[in-house]
Amino acid sequence: MTAAHPLILAGPAAETTRLLVYWVLAIAAVAAALGMVLARRAVHCALLLAIVMLSLAVYYAMLGAPFLAFVQVIVYTGAVLMLFLFVLMIVGITAADSIIETIRGQRLWASLAGIAMLILLSLTVGHAVIGPAGKSSAEFGNSNVTALAHLIFTRYVWPFEVTSALLITAAVGAMVLAHRERLRPKPTQREMAVARVASGHPTPLPGPGTYAQHNGVDMPALLPDGSQSELSVSPVLSGGGRPERPPALGGGQPDGGQQPAVTAGPGPAGPEAGEQ
Amino acid sequence: MVSPAHFIALSVILFVIGAVGVLVRRNAIVVFMCVELMLNAANLAFVTFARMHGALDGQVIAFFVMVVAAAEVVVGLAILTAIFRARRSASVDDANLMKY
Numbered sequence: 001m002t003a004a005h006p007l008i009l010a011g012p013a014a015e016t017t018r019l020l021v022y023w024v025l026a027i028a029a030v031a032a033a034l035g036m037v038l039a040r041r042a043v044h045c046a047l048l049l050a051i052v053m054l055s056l057a058v059y060y061a062m063l064g065a066p067f068l069a070f071v072q073v074i075v076y077t078g079a080v081l082m083l084f085l086f087v088l089m090i091v092g093i094t095a096a097d098s099i100i101e102t103i104r105g106q107r108l109w110a111s112l113a114g115i116a117m118l119i120l121l122s123l124t125v126g127h128a129v130i131g132p133a134g135k136s137s138a139e140f141g142n143s144n145v146t147a148l149a150h151l152i153f154t155r156y157v158w159p160f161e162v163t164s165a166l167l168i169t170a171a172v173g174a175m176v177l178a179h180r181e182r183l184r185p186k187p188t189q190r191e192m193a194v195a196r197v198a199s200g201h202p203t204p205l206p207g208p209g210t211y212a213q214h215n216g217v218d219m220p221a222l223l224p225d226g227s228q229s230e231l232s233v234s235p236v237l238s239g240g241g242r243p244e245r246p247p248a249l250g251g252g253q254p255d256g257g258q259q260p261a262v263t264a265g266p267g268p269a270g271p272e273a274g275e276q
Numbered sequence: 277m278v279s280p281a282h283f284i285a286l287s288v289i290l291f292v293i294g295a296v297g298v299l300v301r302r303n304a305i306v307v308f309m310c311v312e313l314m315l316n317a318a319n320l321a322f323v324t325f326a327r328m329h330g331a332l333d334g335q336v337i338a339f340f341v342m343v344v345a346a347a348e349v350v351v352g353l354a355i356l357t358a359i360f361r362a363r364r365s366a367s368v369d370d371a372n373l374m375k376y
Binding site: 015018019022026029030033034036037042045046049052053056059060062063064065067068071072075076079080083084087088090091102106107110111113114117118121122125130131132133134135137139140144147148151152155156159160163166167169170171173174175177178180 | 277278279280281282283284285286288289290291292293294295296297299300301302303305306308309310312313316319320323324326327328329330331332333335336338339340342343344345346347348349350351353354355356357358360361366369
């Protein structure tokens, strides 16, 4: 394989490169995985998980699995993580874990169980004889896809067919679970207009604030008296989750918007920044 | 030289981190992500063993694991959105109707 492919390096320099790539990505992956467990915000967890998955894709390429490397990037990092992010947008982007332990001593015992598991697995792996990499062949290089296809459609054809049934079932199941019946008739434009006037807020909601140093949809606008307008920030961004109904139709704030829409921003808000 | 043992060690570490995350985290979505991390670690071990033995079977199995993981994520996240709609919460502590 090494001779067949011009891009694959050989010799001691290539070994050093591989070692370097391995260690850099290993440190990055483990750090990102630890950060995923420790980060409080779910969005940060998703982004850290992306780092782990991309490092694993590079490892697959190093291990002679170019097809799996691309599948890892496309399916995992592309599709699965985007699905996670979509659901995070539905649930509320700042859905952070509470620091309070609901079960007493849970973190302590979980950590102990993790350490015990690590010791157990390390002992098992340490006792196992993990030989060197087998002799490289074209199956781990240029003809990887062909060889995989050959295996899938000969020896693994039955699991492959079962996979199709699984995918169909999963798709239908997800549609059934995500489906909602319309319980009330769809409001007409006239009803919406009446409800809007009756809500006491007939004008459109104010837009987010635009300041000298901050210009984002999560920055609340300032009212003439200097206070911040809660209506100018979407409840999805301020942590309340997506409201079930538009506020104008529901009569008051929906369930999702109980929290004050303006929470502590990441940095100083507009007024201080503007006066400096 | 990077030997298969290196990759197996990394796989073990990632798997344990994922397992601890499943035990510790209370947000159901993050728990799902930790499960994904464990599946990825197992995949790394499969691919490494395929390389070690010089046979492609491990890669085929890793491929199937990816397919099953994708299906699992789709259904799991649909369940999560259904729960979130009903209870306005994504915490695993709040889905306790069947608790003893």
